[in-house]
Amino acid sequence: MPLLTVEGAVTGYGEMQVLRGVNLTLEADEIVSIVGPNGAGKSTVMKLVFGLLKPWEGKVTFDGADISGLPPEKIVRKGLSYVPQVDNVFPTMTVEENLEMGAYILDEPLKPRKERVYELFPRLAERRRQRAGKMSGGERQMVAMGRALMLDPKILMLDEPSAGLAPLLVDMIFEKVAEVNKAGVAILMVEQNAKKSLALADRGYVLATGQNQVDGPGEELLSDPEVARLYLGG
């Protein structure tokens, strides 16, 4: 049984419908990447899964339980963590405080958890007293991912982790994603950078106009000329 299932999801903002029936699954050890053109509804899928949008139709199931429409503060307690695309740190708080906020719902000493994040991102350990708002885009992305990992989630959801980063940093972030996945965290990510993210992913979904178009193993999608021509911009 998949860890996460989205079935026939339909939703949108106010009156505007964005998703017109999205289906996807995520296994407990997988990296799944959602790619597709702008306005396809990629980020909307993430918001739906995380309870920031309620489904108009369809169902989200996590670990066998229906979680559709639960508010984010409940979803986070189930073992899902979400890194939004923008505004994903607390800018006036230090790196360390950002991490602490990630484990706000726990009543235990956070030192071991923080140390694990610092092991993954040594850069953050050096700058733990720095305010997150004053850091570079790449560092902020590390803070955001670190914050999301503080709860040891079963699923880490990343919305365009490479957006606005220099190519070298993109590679670094993707390496970290692979590392987190090896440690036993399922990854669901949305990416503009289709080639790199599909190369990393076990499976990919191509989304366009709010619907699934194609899905399959990442490498397969990448080598399919039809997919490349129609959805990935050559």
Added chain:
Amino acid sequence: MTEVTPALTLRPGERVRKVLGHPATMWSMLALLGVVLFVAAQVKGVSNTQLLSLFVRGTLLGGTLALGAVGVTLIYGVLKMSNFAHGDMMTLGAYLGLVVVTVLPKGPVLKPFSFGYEFLVALIIVVPLVGLAAFGLDKLAFRPLRRRRSQPIMFAMAALGLAFGIRSLVYLFWGADFSFYYTGRPRPAFELFSGVRVRPDQLFILGLAVLLIVLVYLLLERTKVGKAMRAMADNPDLARVTGIDTNRVVFWTWLIGGGLAAAGGMLYGLDVQLRPEMGWWLLLPLFASVILGTIGNAYGAMAGAFIIGIVWQVSTAFLNPAYGHGIAFLVMILVLLVRPEGLFGKRG
């Protein structure tokens, strides 16, 4: 083609705005204001001792203002609403304090102060009480609006309604006259330094205000709930996604904001007198302090409160004290025109 630096591509108006909006400009303008006040006082023939006294007096006033301003700015930060009822929460605190002081059997005067143990007990009772009342009023007046995602104007109206409501209750129970915590007690002043005279009460007021400010600082920096308050002020959406219990944060925000307002009101009442409009008249200086110190920034509000307090008092050296609010208003207008994000805010 030659490279054009971005600064030169700006239109003249934009360039002027950029220079004007720099924090250094803001600080220089404040310094200039200080010089103007000083010169005006010299022209009027005000002695240096008197000026110094007013400066000290302004610092004392700044301490009381800070207690109110911190609440206003925290409530704005966490809930994104301007609590125009904050001044009247101060009034409420002051009058509830009066009830406790009146009800308790009179003990001896705690020399050198003018008050007895009753005032201290009143503080201990009234501060949490008004904090809880503030949370109750939030549930009554503002939470339904938040649920409906109402426009900011609705929050402003609700807050004003609350302000008038509280003041009317004060009129109803205590009348329109002014009152004192203790009537007919001598309140001698002593010389602090070089001709500057203060009353021991005033030192107590400043001491307690500073103590409470330090406690707020420790709360925001060291405790989990304080950090959560800052997180919510920083990025409310992310706070939700992180699983921060926003209702709990809202509760603590009102408890602290309301409690500090009550303390500020009682201290102001001890220093001056109790009037039903006392808090209402503090509202403008409160918001001037908050805006000057960057709205949502607790430490900025404290700094703003001391600046406003000092400017306000020193201006009375040559202006009719009735214009004190005008001075606070002037500072607020200047900030809003030149640098609306305040002394400690970030542009854009």
